[in-house]
Amino acid sequence: MSTTHLSRIHYTKPSITDLEVRYATDAATNGWGARCYEYIGRFEELFRSHLEVKHTIATSSCTGALHMGLAALGIGPGDEVILADTNWIATAAPIVYLGASPVFVDILPDSWCLDPDQVKAAISSRTKAIIAVHLYGNLCEMDRLLQIGKERGIPVVEDAAEAIGAAYHGRKAGSLGRFGVFSFHGTKTLTTGEGGMFVTNDKDLYESVLTLSNHGRSRTQTRQFWPDVVGFKYKMSNIQAAIGCGQMERIEELTARKREILGYYREQLLPLRGLAMNTEPEGTVNGAWMPTVVFDVETGVTREKLLSAFAEEDADARVFFPPLSSLDCFDNVTSNPLAREIPNRGINLPSFHDMSDDEQHRVVNVVRRCLA
Ligand SMILES: *Cc1c(COP(=O)(O)O)cnc(C)c1O
DSSP, X not given: OOTTOOOOBOSOOOOOOHHHHHHHHHHHHHOSGGGTTHHHHHHHHHHHHHHXXXXXXXXXXXXXXXXXHHHHTTOOTTOEEEEESBSOHHHHXXXXXXXXXXXXXXXXXXXXXXXXXXXXXXXXXXXXEEEEEOGGGOOOOHHHHHHHHHHHTOOEEEEOTTOTTOEETTEETTSSSSOEEEEOBTTSSSOOBSOEEEEESOHHHHHHHHHHHTTTOOTTOOSTTOOSSOOOOOBOOHHHHHHHHHHHHTHHHHHHHHHHHHHHHHHHHGGGOSEEEOOOOTTEEOXXXXXXXXXXXXXXXXXXXXXHHHHHTTBOOEEOOOBXXXXXXXXXXXXXXXXXXXXXXXXXXXXXXXXXXXXXXXXXXXXXXHHO
């Protein structure tokens, strides 16, 4: 390799230390038989105390956790669930699994999260839940959403897959709604390879999801092989949970580092003018999962220009989520102008724990060149 060749900058990469390897090795060596749930129990306990919630259930994915949570709320055919048009499909898919319909609303111009006014306008007699997705670590306007939910008797749930480390007026993201779900996919701040978590303070909902998560077997059922209802199989393995335990012991370090990188980008890029980045309103903490830049229309900087500039630097850049309603599998919604238009001039920047100063510098310079 020539000395001038630049190394590729990945957009994300997990941080796995000897601690995670040691726990995973222990789980693979000893975590069987009577000990096959030890790390799972510990991981749930660590997550419970970190998030300051009463109940947690580790799952094989965030999608699975959301599927079970929505099922436990009784959502089914004919029902509607409101969420932002700007989203990953994982938030919408469980609604479809249950035979219900996603209703896509527009986003706010600054946080890129669902607009409470649009939520209010989209409520019908069939609305059974509102899903607040904290996009890229930015926070939804939870006070307003919870107020709307309370007035209309509709549960507000949080998809906090991108929001570990984020907090809203002293409470951790994911702990404010009727329930919250997290993802530990390899691209997320905390990872177990694949994995998720269901969290709630609602005892009855917890019991329902616990039963559903165990193939419909209630924990009070004494007969063997005797499910009470048809449930799901979305369990996390002990080996994955072992990695999760190591990550939880490092959670402050993992989230602080993400915030440090976002902080650097903000400090370097915001003075350039003509662009916006992840917001952090008074009283909130941005989880900084995915540093994101959205250029003003007047700059003429487009997604295509950004993608080619990043490719030239051998750096990954992720496109801003296209609206779900523009996908072939959903009904087209043309009335969400911001969700439709912002992706044309936005991009996610690389951010991972072991990113060097030089790599961050290179990313900043690509953005600078695009504006020049
Ligand atoms: C990553 C992600 C998911 C999916 O998580 P899985 O663990 O892959 O199911 C769901 N919602 C959002 C907002 C995500 O970013």
